[in-house]
Structures are given as structure tokens and as C-alpha cells.
Amino acid sequence: MTKVExxxxxxxxxxxxxxxxxxxxxxxxxxxxxxxxxxxxxKELIKEIPTLSKTTVxxxxxLFMEKGIVTVVNIEDNEVRYDADTSLHGHFKCEKCEEIxxxxxxxxxxxxxxxxxxxxxxTHLYIKGVCDKCK
Amino acid sequence: MTKVExxxxxxxxxxxxxxxxxxxxxxxxxxxxxxxxxxxxxKELIKEIPTLSKTTVxxxxxLFMEKGIVTVVNIEDNEVRYDADTSLHGHFKCEKCEEIxxxxxxxxxxxxxxxxxxxxxxTHLYIKGVCDKCK
DNA sequence: TATAAAAATGTAATCGCTACAAAAGTATAA
DNA sequence: TTATACTTTTGTAGCGATTACATTTTTATA
Numbered sequence: 253m254t255k256v257e258x259x260x261x262x263x264x265x266x267x268x269x270x271x272x273x274x275x276x277x278x279x280x281x282x283x284x285x286x287x288x289x290x291x292x293x294x295k296e297l298i299k300e301i302p303t304l305s306k307t308t309v310x311x312x313x314x315l316f317m318e319k320g321i322v323t324v325v326n327i328e329d330n331e332v333r334y335d336a337d338t339s340l341h342g343h344f345k346c347e348k349c350e351e352i353x354x355x356x357x358x359x360x361x362x363x364x365x366x367x368x369x370x371x372x373x374x375t376h377l378y379i380k381g382v383c384d385k386c387k
Numbered sequence: 388m389t390k391v392e393x394x395x396x397x398x399x400x401x402x403x404x405x406x407x408x409x410x411x412x413x414x415x416x417x418x419x420x421x422x423x424x425x426x427x428x429x430k431e432l433i434k435e436i437p438t439l440s441k442t443t444v445x446x447x448x449x450l451f452m453e454k455g456i457v458t459v460v461n462i463e464d465n466e467v468r469y470d471a472d473t474s475l476h477g478h479f480k481c482e483k484c485e486e487i488x489x490x491x492x493x494x495x496x497x498x499x500x501x502x503x504x505x506x507x508x509x510t511h512l513y514i515k516g517v518c519d520k521c522k
Numbered sequence: 523t524a525t526a527a528a529a530a531t532g533t534a535a536t537c538g539c540t541a542c543a544a545a546a547g548t549a550t551a552a
Numbered sequence: 553t554t555a556t557a558c559t560t561t562t563g564t565a566g567c568g569a570t571t572a573c574a575t576t577t578t579t580a581t582a
Contacts, residue, residue, distance in 0.1 A: 269528080269529085269579095271528090271529065271530085271578090271579090273529085273530070274529090290569080290570085291569085303530085303531075304530090304531090305530060305531045305532065306531095306532095306570095307530075307531065307532075307533095307570095307571085307572095308529080308530055308531070310569095310570070310571075311529085311530080312530095324464050326461040326462070326463075326464050327461070328461075329459050329461050329467045330538095330539085330569090331569095332464045332569085332570095342500065342502075344502045344505060346505075347508065353502060353505075355499070355500040355501050355502045356500040356501065357498050357500060358498045358500075361496060361497075361498035362496075362498070363492050363493045363496035363497070364490070364514075365477065365490040365491040365492060365493075366490050366491065367477075367479045367488060367490045367514070367518075369519055370479060370481075370488075370514075370516050370517065370518050370519060370522075371516045371517040371522055372514055372515075372516040373482065373515050373516040373517075374514065374515040374516070375512075375514050376511075376512070376513050376514070376515075377510075377511070377512050378511050379499075379502070379505075379507055379509065379510050379511070380507075380508050380509040380511075381505050381506045381507040381508040381509070382505065382506040382508070383502075383505050384504055384505060387505075387506055404548095404559080404560085406547090406548095406559090406560065406561085408560085408561070409560095425538080425539085426538085438561085438562075439561090439562090440561065440562045440563065441539095441562095441563095442539095442540085442561075442562065442563075442564095443560080443561055443562070445538095445539070445540075446560085446561080465537095465538090465570085466538095467538085467539095
């Protein structure tokens with residue numbers, strides 16, 4: 253995604269009041285490319301924001317989702333990850349090192365088959381396998 | 388997928404003892420094309436198998452997954468669905484009627500971008516939008 | 523500075539799923 | 553058949569992620 257230079261402005265532009273917690277959560281999402289879980293975000297940020305509540309992280313992510321600046325990454329059925337890159341791209345999860353890689357998708361190469369005429373709002377592609385390092 | 392004519396044989400072929408409960412769960416998965424949740428399977432089957440336990444449904448699906456005859460459909464982050472069609476295909480979920488449609492994918496049309504050289508074990512594509520009926 | 527509104531926090535409750543032990547069913551050998 | 557071991561099913565208890573909700577804190581406004 254295009255780098256967000258000024259988080260405060262970016263949130264305002266998306267109709268979100270830039271509170272301290274919201275800015276820190278968004279900053280965490282954009283600076284790390286690890287598609288973190290709620291728990292990961294909470295555990296990292298509480299190191300620097302000792303009063304942070306997990307509920308705040310949940311509330312914040314819910315708001316970000318509603319405003320469309322964050323998407324969910326559903327790769328495993330027992331963990332929900334979040335991604336501040338809302339542009340079309342795929343996710344690859346290595347079954348060995350558990351790393352998640354982003355990869356580009358050429359929109360014109362997507363094969364919508366018999367649902368061509370449906371109205372398409374979101375496209376999600378994820379792949380599991382073994383990455384180059386672990387092969 | 389190619390229709391499973393004889394469930395008992397199909398399970399045996401996949402190294403699964405065809406108990407009554409297992410056959411009924413598998414039959415439900417193949418006869419309905421609704422990609423059911425555990426709860427849906429349980430609630431439907433208990434009408435005819437009054438002693439059925441939800442744990443059995445969980446155990447059975449876990450076994451089917453391990454043996455590779457069932458895959459998970461992760462479209463929503465708060466519900467896990469199951470699919471007895473393990474061949475490559477996409478899922479479309481209508482945001483209005485909530486129906487899930489299968490659609491064919493041409494494997495050669497998948498754009499693996501910069502992860503071409505990774506070892507690919509599973510490919511999942513799902514799309515959200517509005518179906519023809521609801522447009 | 524007072525008041526109202528918004529956001530953050532902490533606790534309790536809910537729900538899906540799993541762990542585990544007991545009961546029921548199945549296969550095997552004498 | 554009967555005894556024994558093994559597998560499967562069942563029910564209960566427990567765990568962990570998420571949500572609901574009331575309270576506290578912060579921010580905005582008059």
C-alpha cells in the first residue's frame with residue numbers, strides 16, 4: 253500500500269478521531285508487516301502504554317474495519333489477523349516458519365468463472381505451503 | 388467434485404472406518420451444498436440421530452480434515468464452515484442473502500506473483516459481494 | 523469552569539471449541 | 553458363545569477469544 257506518512261491526517265480523512273490509542277494501533281499495523289492478531293497488538297503496545305485495555309484494541313479494530321481502513325486476514329480458522337493494507341493482494345502462509353508473505357495479484361488475471369456478473373466487493377486469496385527459506 | 392456414490396467405500400478408501408455417525412456426517416456434507424457449520428450439521432442430524440453428540444461432529448470433522456476428504460471454508464472470522472469438495476474452486480458469499488456459491492477456477496489462471504517458487508499446498512479464493520438474485 | 527459527549531478501561535458474560543473420562547459399540551481369539 | 557482389548561461415541565468440564573456493559577477518564581463545547 254502507499255505508505256501512510258501522517259497517521260493523524262489519514263485517520264481524520266477516514267472519519268476517525270485520532271486518539272492516542274487509535275494512532276498507536278494503526279501505527280503498529282502499518283510499521284510491522286506481520287498481520288498481527290489482537291493479542292499480538294495488545295502485548296506489544298502495552299509495553300509502552302501500560303494502561304492499555306484489550307477491549308480498546310478490539311474497539312479500535314472494529315472501528316477501523318467499519319471505516320474500511322483495515323481488513324481481516326482469515327487464514328487459520330482459530331486466529332484472526334488484521335491488515336492495514338486494504339488493496340488487492342494475496343497472502344501466503346508458510347506451514348513451517350508460520351511467516352505470512354504478501355504477494356501482488358494482477359486484478360485482470362483473476363478468474364471469476366461463472367460469478368462474473370455478480371457484484372464483487374472483496375476478493376481474498378490465500379495460499380498455504382512452504383516458503384523458499386524453509387524448502 | 389465427482390459424486391460419492393458409496394460413502395462407506397469412499398471412507399474406507401481414505402482410511403476411515405465407516406461408522407454410522409461418520410457416514411451420516413459425510414452424507415450431509417455431500418448432499419447439501421451449503422458449506423455447513425458444525426452447529427448446522429449437529430442441529431440437522433440430531434433430528435434423526437437423537438443420541439448424537441456435538442463432540443462427535445467435531446471429532447468426525449477433525450478426522451475428515453486429517454484424512455484430507457474435507458476442507459475448511461474461512462469466509463467470516465467468526466464461523467467455520469466445512470466442504471466435502473476438496474478440489475480447487477472458489478467461494479462467493481452474498482452479503483445480502485448470505486448464500487455461498489461455488490465457482491470454478493482455472494488453475495492456470497491463478498496469478499502466484501512473486502511466490503511462484505514457493506511450494507504450494509492449498510489455494511483458497513473467496514469473494515464477497517452481491518449475487519445475481521439480490522442485485 | 524461547568525457540562526456534555528466521546529473514548530478508554532475493567533469486569534463479567536457468552537460462545538465455540540477442546541480435553542478428558544466414562545459408556546457404548548466393535549473386533550478378535552479362545 | 554464368552555472374554556478381552558480396542559475403537560468410537562458421548563457428556564461434562566474447562567479454556568480462550570470475543571463481546572456486553574457499566575464506570576472512569578479524557579476531550580470538546582458553552
